[in-house]
Amino acid sequence: MARSPLPSALDAVLERFTFMVLDGALATELERIGFELNDALWSARLLREAPETITRVHRAWFEAGADCAITASYQASLEGFRRHGVSEQQALRLIRRSVALARRARDDFRRAHADDCRPRPLVAASVGPYGAALADGSEYRGDYTDDERTLQAFHRPRLAALMSERPDLLAIETLPSLGEARALSRLLPEFPGARAWVSFTTRDARHISDGTPIRDCAALLAECPQVVAIGVNCTAPHHVGELIGEIRAVSDRPVIVYPNAGEHYDPHQGGWQPQATPPAGTSPFGELARQWQAAGAAIIGGCCRTTPEDIRAIAAQRRRLR
Template identity: 30%
Template sequence: MVTTSLTGKATKASSVGTSSNVIILDGGLGRELEKVGAPFRQPEWSALSLIEAPDLVAQVHQNFVDAGAKIITTNTYALVPFHIGQKQFDEQAFSLAERAATIASNMAKKRDVSVAGCIPPAFGSYKPELFCAEKLAAILRPLIEAQTPYIDFWLVETVSSVEEAIAVTSLIKKHSSKPIWLSYSLSNRHDFSNPVTLRSSEPLNAILPTLENLDAVLFNCSQPEEMEAAITFTHSHNADIPIGVYANSFSEHVRKHDANEMLSTLREDVTPEKYLAYAQTWVNAGASIVGGCCGIGPAHIKVLAQGFVNTLE
C-alpha cells in the first residue's frame, strides 16, 4: 500500500523531471468492463456491471493491479440518478456503493494496493450548467457514507467548475476525515495558443484557492494534449501540492454527441507507447501521479508502470 502518500499529502517527485516517485493509478473501468464482456450500455454505463456482474468488476480491478497500478478506484462513477435513474438510486445507491467499495477493498487486501473512493459528477460528466449545490448532498452523501469504511482516500472525479469543487470538498469534509484528491476536467482547445480552461470555461487561476483544501489536485477525462499546460500552470503557482493526470482517449474533437449520450469512439493513435510519451512530459512538467481515464486500459498502465520506477511500496 502506498501509505506514505495517503496519510497526508501525496509524495511529490523530488524535482521536476524525477520519475522515481511516480504513483501509478488504474485506468478507465468502463471500457475495460466492456472489453471483458460485462453488461454495458448507456445510460447505466459502468453501474450495470456492478448490478448484474460484480465478479467482472473484481476482474477489472485485478487486471489493472496485474498491470502495475498501485491505486484502484471504486466503481461508483455511474451511481447517480443521471445514470441509473432516481428510483433505482433511492432504493440501491447505498448498497451498490458499498458493494463497489467492498469489491475494491477485498482486491486491495489481496494485492497490497490502495483504494480511491470515487466521488462522481453528481449531475453528469462535462455538465457544469446542470450543477445544483442544493441537491448535491442528497446524491453524494449515500456514496460517501457507504464507501468510508473501505477506502483509503477520496478521488473526486471529472470536476467541471470551481463551484462544484468547493461544494463537493465541503460536503466530504462534513462526513469524512480521509484525504481528498480532486480532479478537474479540461476543455478541449482547437487552438493551442489559447489558454487551457475548465469545462465551465473558467481559467485555471480560478482553481488556485481550492488547492488549500486538497491533498492532491489532478486533471482527468480530457485529451492528453491538454494536460501539460495545466500541470505547468498549477506547479508554477503551487509547487507543494502533488499533481496528477489521467487522460482519456476519446476522439473528442470529432465527437458530435453530448457526453453520456452514447459510447464515444476512441483514438487509435493513443497507443500504450504514445501514452507513456505523454506521461513523461507530464512528469517533466511536475506531475507525480499518473494513470488513465476512459479508453486507457491495462496495456497502457503496464507500460506506465514499466516506464516509471515506483519506490512507494
C-alpha cells in the same frame, strides 16, 4: 490562503517513488470482455449484476502496474439507482460494495505479490459529478446547477456510504465546474477522515469545461486541507503538460493527471469518436508519462478508452526513472 494538506495515504507512496501509477478505464475493460454499458448507470450497473467481474478487472489493473484502483461508483447515486427501480437502502449497499470489491482485489493482489517492491496498493472511491447522474454528457460541459445546497444534498449520502467502507482516498473526479468543486470542498469537513483528490474535465489547456481558468480551481482547492491532490482527468492528452503548469503556478499540492486516450466524446451520440490506434503491443503513455512527470505530475494514469497496455507503459516508465 493556501493551507497545507492533511496527512494521507499518498504520502508514503510519493516519498519513495517518482510518481504514483493509477489504473485505467474500468468501463472500457468491462466492455472489452463483453458487457454492454450504454445506459444511465454505466459500470455501476454491474455492482448488482456482475460484482465478481469488477473485482477481476481491478485485479487486472494491479497486475498491469497500477498502485491505485478507482472504484466502480462514478455513476452510482441514489437518484440514478432509483430510476432503475433500486431502493435507497439497496443503492447504499451497492455503493458501499464498490469499495469492498476494489479492496478485495487489492488484498488478493498483495497476498500474491508479498515480496514485490512496489508501493502498497491503494483504493480510491470514485465520486463522479452531479452531471454524471444526468447521463447526458454534461460532466463534459458543466451546464447544470451551481446551487450549493442541491449539489451537497446529491453528494452527501454517497460520500457517507463510501466513507463507511474506509477507502484510502476519495477520487472526486471529472468535475466540470468551479461551483461543484466549491460545494464538495465545503462538504468534506462533514467527513473528517476523508482525504480526496479533485480532478476536472477541461475544454483546453487553461480552462475547465465550464470555462473557469484551471488556476482559479486549483487556488480554491488549495484552501481545503482535506484535498491532497489536484488535477485533471478524461482530458485530451495534448493539453496535459500545460495544465500541469497552470495548476503548479498557484498550488503546491501533488498534481494528478489521468487523461483519456485522445478520443472525443460526443454526448449527442453517446459515444467516443474513433482515432488512429497505435500498433499492437505499443502505447504512447510511457513517453507521455515521462513528459508529465518532468512537468511536475506526481500521480499518473489513464481514463476513458485507456488499456492495460497503457498502464504497463506508465509503470515501465517509472521503473526506468527509478
